[in-house]
Structures are given as C-alpha cells and as structure tokens.
Amino acid sequence: MSDATLAIEPSGPKPKPIFSRRNIIVYGSLIVICLYYLVPLYVMVVTSLKGMPEIRLGNIFSPPLEITFQPWVKAWAEACTGLNCDGLSRGFWNSVRILIPSVIVSIIIASVNGYALANWRFKGANIFFTILIFGSFIPYQVMLYPIVIILREIGLYGSLTGLVIVHTIFGMPILTLLFRNYFTSVPEELFKAARIDGAGFWGIYFRIMLPMSLPIFVVAMILQVTGIWNDFLFGVVYTKPDTYPMTVQLNNIVNSVQGVKEYNVNMAATIITGLVPLTVYFISGKLFVRGIAAGAVKG
Amino acid sequence: MQHSVSIKDLTLSFGNLTVLDSLNLDVSQGEFIVLLGPSGCGKSTLLNCIAGLLDVTGGQIFISGKNVTWTEPKDRGIGMVFQSYALYPQMTVERNLSFGLRVAGLPKAEIEQRVKRASEVLQIEPLLNRKPAALSGGQRQRVAIGRALVRDVDVFLFDEPLSNLDAKLRSELRVEIKRLHQRLKNTMIYVTHDQIEALTLADRVAIMKGGIIQQLDAPHTIYHKPVNLFVAGFMGSPSMNFISGKLARTDGGRFTADGVDWGLKGYEFGTTSGGEQGAVLGIRPEHFGVNGASESMPIQFEGEIEVVEPMGSDTVGWTSVGGSQIKFRVDSETALHVGDRVKLGFDPQRASVFDEQSGDRL
Numbered sequence: 001m002s003d004a005t006l007a008i009e010p011s012g013p014k015p016k017p018i019f020s021r022r023n024i025i026v027y028g029s030l031i032v033i034c035l036y037y038l039v040p041l042y043v044m045v046v047t048s049l050k051g052m053p054e055i056r057l058g059n060i061f062s063p064p065l066e067i068t069f070q071p072w073v074k075a076w077a078e079a080c081t082g083l084n085c086d087g088l089s090r091g092f093w094n095s096v097r098i099l100i101p102s103v104i105v106s107i108i109i110a111s112v113n114g115y116a117l118a119n120w121r122f123k124g125a126n127i128f129f130t131i132l133i134f135g136s137f138i139p140y141q142v143m144l145y146p147i148v149i150i151l152r153e154i155g156l157y158g159s160l161t162g163l164v165i166v167h168t169i170f171g172m173p174i175l176t177l178l179f180r181n182y183f184t185s186v187p188e189e190l191f192k193a194a195r196i197d198g199a200g201f202w203g204i205y206f207r208i209m210l211p212m213s214l215p216i217f218v219v220a221m222i223l224q225v226t227g228i229w230n231d232f233l234f235g236v237v238y239t240k241p242d243t244y245p246m247t248v249q250l251n252n253i254v255n256s257v258q259g260v261k262e263y264n265v266n267m268a269a270t271i272i273t274g275l276v277p278l279t280v281y282f283i284s285g286k287l288f289v290r291g292i293a294a295g296a297v298k299g
Numbered sequence: 300m301q302h303s304v305s306i307k308d309l310t311l312s313f314g315n316l317t318v319l320d321s322l323n324l325d326v327s328q329g330e331f332i333v334l335l336g337p338s339g340c341g342k343s344t345l346l347n348c349i350a351g352l353l354d355v356t357g358g359q360i361f362i363s364g365k366n367v368t369w370t371e372p373k374d375r376g377i378g379m380v381f382q383s384y385a386l387y388p389q390m391t392v393e394r395n396l397s398f399g400l401r402v403a404g405l406p407k408a409e410i411e412q413r414v415k416r417a418s419e420v421l422q423i424e425p426l427l428n429r430k431p432a433a434l435s436g437g438q439r440q441r442v443a444i445g446r447a448l449v450r451d452v453d454v455f456l457f458d459e460p461l462s463n464l465d466a467k468l469r470s471e472l473r474v475e476i477k478r479l480h481q482r483l484k485n486t487m488i489y490v491t492h493d494q495i496e497a498l499t500l501a502d503r504v505a506i507m508k509g510g511i512i513q514q515l516d517a518p519h520t521i522y523h524k525p526v527n528l529f530v531a532g533f534m535g536s537p538s539m540n541f542i543s544g545k546l547a548r549t550d551g552g553r554f555t556a557d558g559v560d561w562g563l564k565g566y567e568f569g570t571t572s573g574g575e576q577g578a579v580l581g582i583r584p585e586h587f588g589v590n591g592a593s594e595s596m597p598i599q600f601e602g603e604i605e606v607v608e609p610m611g612s613d614t615v616g617w618t619s620v621g622g623s624q625i626k627f628r629v630d631s632e633t634a635l636h637v638g639d640r641v642k643l644g645f646d647p648q649r650a651s652v653f654d655e656q657s658g659d660r661l
Contacts (some may be wrong), residue, residue: 081459189381189384189385191386192352192381193446194387196373196377197399197402199398199402207402208387211389212389220320
C-alpha cells in the first residue's frame with residue numbers, strides 16, 4: 001500500500017500551506033504592481049501638502065512635517081495661466097459644461113443606434129455598422145483640421161458647443177458598438193414577444209430594453225466621462241483660452257516657464273483634475289464590472 | 300367551412316437559401332396542429348411567418364379569413380409562447396401579463412379583469428407580484444402562456460414551449476396544454492422536435508423536412524402509415540427497422556432479401572405498378588411477435604440475439620435478418636440473453652413498404 005507512508009489518512013479538504021511557491025509568486029507580483037501604481041500617488045499627495053521650503057529639502061518620500069492646504073487653494077483659485085489668475089476653477093467649470101451635455105447626448109444617440117442595429121435589421125444595417133467600426137480606427141489627427149473648418153463655417157469654432165459636438169461624434173463608434181453588442185446579447189425572443197404584444201420601435205426601447213440595460217449605460221457613462229474629462233487634444237484645438245477645459249489649463253499651469261516651479265501647486269492641481277474620473281470609478285465600479293461581464297442576461 | 304389559419308404558396312428565402320418553398324397548410328377552427336421535424340427543417344420559421352415576425356418572400360397568409368400577409372404581428376389576432384419564455388425580466392408577473400394590453404391602451408378595469416381570468420385559468424394568482432427571476436421554469440412557462448391568453452386571440456402559436464423544462468415538468472405541462480386546448484377550443488399551432496409531444500397533443504401532425512411538409516395527418520396515421528422513409532424513420536423510438544431488398548408484385552407482393560423470401564399478403568399497396576423493383580421493408584420494433592407470440596404471425600423467422608438494451612418499461616433486443624440489423628421490443632419481464640436463438644414473427648398488414656429510389660410508400 002503506497003498510502004502507508006503517509007503520516008495522516010487524507011480526509012476532507014487538502015491542507016494548503018500559506019507560503020507555497022504559488023502563493024509567493026501570485027501575492028508577490030500583486031504587491032509589486034500595487035506599489036508601482038500607489039507610490040507615485042503617495043508622492044503626489046504628500047508633496048501637495050508640503051510648503052515649498054520643505055520640498056526643496058528633496059525628501060520626496062517623507063511625509064509633510066507641517067501640513068498646509070495652501071497649494072490646493074492656490075491651484076484651485078489663484079494659479080495663473082496667461083492673463084487669468086483664477087486657478088483651475090475656470091477650467092473645472094468649463095470641463096463640467098463640456099462633459100455633461102457630451103456624455104448625455106452621445107449615450108442617448110449611441111444607445112438608440114446600437115438598439116436599431118441589434119434588433120431592427122434594417123436595409124443597409126451591415127454597411128452602416130462596418131462604416132461605424134471603421135470610424136473607430138481612423139486616427140483623430142487626420143480629422144483635426146477638417147473639423148476646424150467645419151466648425152468655423154457653422155460658427156461654432158472656439159465655443160463649448162463646438163467641442164460638445166466633436167466629443168459626441170467621436171464617442172459614437174465605440175459607444176454604438178458597445179450598445180449593439182449588449183442588445184444583441186438580449187434574447188431575440190424577448191424582442192419578438194414585445195412585438196407580438198404590440199410595442200413599436202420606441203415602445204420596446206423605452207419599456208423593455210432600457211430598464212434591463214442599466215449596467216451597460218453605466219459602462220458607457222464611465223467610458224465617456226473619463227474619456228472626455230481626460231481629453232487634451234480636442235480641448236486645445238477647438239477652444240480658446242477662456243473656454244479651455246481643465247486638462248489644458250492644468251498643462252498650462254504645470255508647464256509655465258516663468259517664475260518658480262511650485263511643485264506642491266502642480267501636484268495639487270493634478271490631483272484635483274484627476275478627482276472626477278476617480279470619483280466616478282469609486283461610485284460605479286461594481287456596476288462597471290457587471291456591465292463589462294454582461295451577456296449573462298437570462299429571462 | 301372557413302379555415303382558422305390558411306397558408307397559400309408560402310415561400311421564404313434568405314438570399315440564396317430557400318427555407319420554405321411554396322408551402323400550403325390549412326388549419327381548421329379549434330384544431331391543434333403540431334409542426335414536427337428535425338432542427339433546421341423550417342418549422343420555427345413557418346411559425347414566425349404566421350406570427351408576422353418574418354417578412355415572407357412570396358405567398359399569402361390568412362388568419363380567420365383575413366389576409367394578414369402584410370399585417371403587423373399585434374393586429375393578426377395571435378398569441379405566441381416562446382421556448383425561452385421571453386418574460387420581461389424587470390416587470391412583475393402581473394405587469395408581464397398586462398404589458399400588451401397596456402400598450403394597446405385598454406381601460407384599467409378591463410385589463411385587471413383579463414389578467415385575473417388568465418391567472419385563474421393557469422393557477423398563477425399567488426405569483427402575480429413576483430418577478431420572473433423568482434419563478435421556476437414551469438411557472439415561467441405558465442406565465443408566458445398567460446401572456447398569450449390575456450390577449451383574447453383566436454390563434455395560439457407555441458414555439459417549442461417545453462424544450463427548456465426537465466422531463467417531469469414537460470410531461471406535466473404537456474397535459475396542461477392539452478386541457479387548456481380542450482377548455483378554450485382555440486386554434487393552436489405548436490412547433491416541437493419531440494415526437495411524444497406531437498403524438499399526444501395533436502389533432503393533426505405536420506412532419507417537415509427541408510421546408511416541405513412531408514405528411515400532414517392524424518398522429519395514428521403518421522405513426523402507422525408513414526408516407527415515406529423519412530417520416531417512417533423520424534417517428535418512433537426505438538426507430539423503425541428497415542430491410543433493403545426486392546419486391547415482386549405477385550400474389551399480393553413478395554419481398555426478397557439476403558436469405559429471406561416473404562409473401563406480403565394482407566399488406567395494402569397504395570400504388571399499382573407491377574414488375575420487380577428495389578424496395579425497403581419497414582417494421583416497427585413493437586410489431587414483432589417474439590418466441591411464443593410469433594407462432595400466430597403470418598411471417599416467421601429466427602435469429603441470434605446480438606445486443607440486449609433494457610429500457611426499464613421494456614427491453615430492446617437486436618438481431619440480424621435479411622442482411623440488416625433489426626431491433627425488437629419485448630416486455631421487460633421477458634428474459635433475453637445474448638447468444639440465444641429467438642423466434643420472431645410479424646404481420647405484413649402492420650408493416651410498411653417503400654420504394655428504394657424515391658423513398659415513397661408503395
């Protein structure tokens with residue numbers, strides 16, 4: 001009997017050593033990766049809470065000896081970019097005014113697009129879909145200048161409305177794809193049942209599809225909020241200093257060549273700018289995962 | 300007499316692929332028709348055409364005497380039950396049942412009364428406030444039937460409604476659907492690939508293959524007098540035995556195959572063509588008389604048992620005759636042993652003979 005050599009008779013769950021090679025590798029890499037992402041954030045937070053004299057000491061990892069919120073106040077309300085000296089607050093509100101209409105409009109249009117493509121196989125649907133997919137592969141740079149001309153011609157160049165339109169258009173391919181794939185995963189019979197019950201295009205969309213698609217709407221919202229908030233290229237091309245979004249303004253604050261480099265203000269400004277996407281993630285993280293893992297819609 | 304559903308020369312093709320080809324079908328008022336066939340035979344497609352969920356390529360569909368070929372599904376006077384139940388997941392049972400009525404803008408009192416009636420018929424009153432996720436499969440299918448019921452329609456369409464249920468529930472709900480039909484007396488068209496469902500439920504069964512109705516008849520006729528080899532082989536489990544050989548039309552027919560020479564006296568030929576021709580003889584496993592019972596049969600032979608399959612209620616034995624392997628069914632109390640000799644007999648009256656080339660019944 002080969003089992004005779006064992007000290008104990010195997011029974012129940014197999015004992016698992018905590019410090020097995022597998023555990024060390026898995027947890028070891030996870031810890032390293034966590035540090036890789038968290039250390040810079042730590043440095044930023046710590047630096048933003050120090051005064052300039054303390055920063056000049058050069059101990060970037062040491063916690064602040066004397067906590068000051070002055071850099072944050074300055075970044076938000078006093079830092080100068082060009083002629084304006086009202087800090088990031090101007091850019092923040094610009095970004096908000098760009099973000100809200102862009103996100104709402106693009107999601108509304110894209111969800112209806114995706115729904116029509118997935119459930120109402122209209123004539124030319126495949127060609128339309130191919131063009132849309134193709135659209136998501138065209139590099140933005142190619143379209144920058146033509147759009148400048150178009151916006152100028154319709155008199156929207158430099159305005160927030162113009163930028164909202166640009167964001168809505170560029171969000172369309174990926175969002176439509178997202179919604180189309182989600183609605184395709186909804187059982188076709190559900191759609192057929194609704195048709196027999198007499199619901200039309202909008203009836204099915206609002207009463208059947210919308211209520212069961214919250215997760216994918218959250219995914220779309222997160223994608224759009226982070227994408228639009230973090231956008232720099234469109235912001236710098238299609239707006240004027242008065243209407244710069246926050247990211248462009250942040251760049252102008254951090255990269256200003258005159259005067260002393262105020263690292264603490266720069267760090268504070270950067271963190272403030274990043275707070276919006278971060279908050280969105282924290283609030284809707286769970287729904288995001290559910291939406292990404294969608295396709296498991298069972299009646 | 301006016302037909303409840305009438306389909307005239309219905310053709311449906313997707314590009315080059317023709318799914319239904321000039322199909323004709325008349326369903327009488329209150330009849331229970333089952334469309335039966337292997338997957339991909341076009342039976343669900345036909346049902347979707349009747350429901351108006353697919354646009355037809357050619358032909359016409361009449362429901363209750365009205366030409367509904369171009370009519371929207373909701374105006375056709377049909378209710379449909381799907382295999383996956385297709386209940387709206389975010390609505391309660393009550394809202395599910397009333398959805399169609401609310402879309403149609405019926406008065407509240409009327410909706411309430413219809414939902415009440417349907418839930419009484421199907422005994423789902425205690426479930427009205429639950430969501431579909433909190434229901435079992437059988438309950439969900441009942442709600443799905445209820446959704447068709449509240450619409451107060453002339454024709455019910457069922458698209459494999461029991462296929463997602465386990466065997467026990469399936470047989471329970473099968474009986475319930477039959478009761479429902481006896482009570483409501485609506486026309487019902489029922490698609491399934493389960494032959495037991497077809498045989499038990501139908502007034503007439505339509506066996507489909509390749510978009511064509513092969514045979515449309517009462518279940519008994521379909522089972523005992525299949526019109527061709529496909530229907531014969533498709534119906535019945537274990538399936539019909541086929542022996543290939545030659546047929547001569549002398550003294551009521553003579554069938555010869557490898558080592559067999561049987562007179563088919565008593566078999567009613569449907570065709571009259573003479574001469575010798577290639578033929579396939581079909582005998583159902585349960586139509587064999589075994590050992591003692593074989594002695595009263597007009598045709599008798601002997602074989603060696605090769606395989607024994609106990610099925611619980613009965614036992615299936617395998618042997619060879621005429622160059623083909625055949626199976627025969629006996630009561631499970633009869634002991635069969637591999638290697639034993641077995642005496643078999645059958646009555647040509649209950650057999651089927653098919654043309655070898657065309658596969659049609661002779």
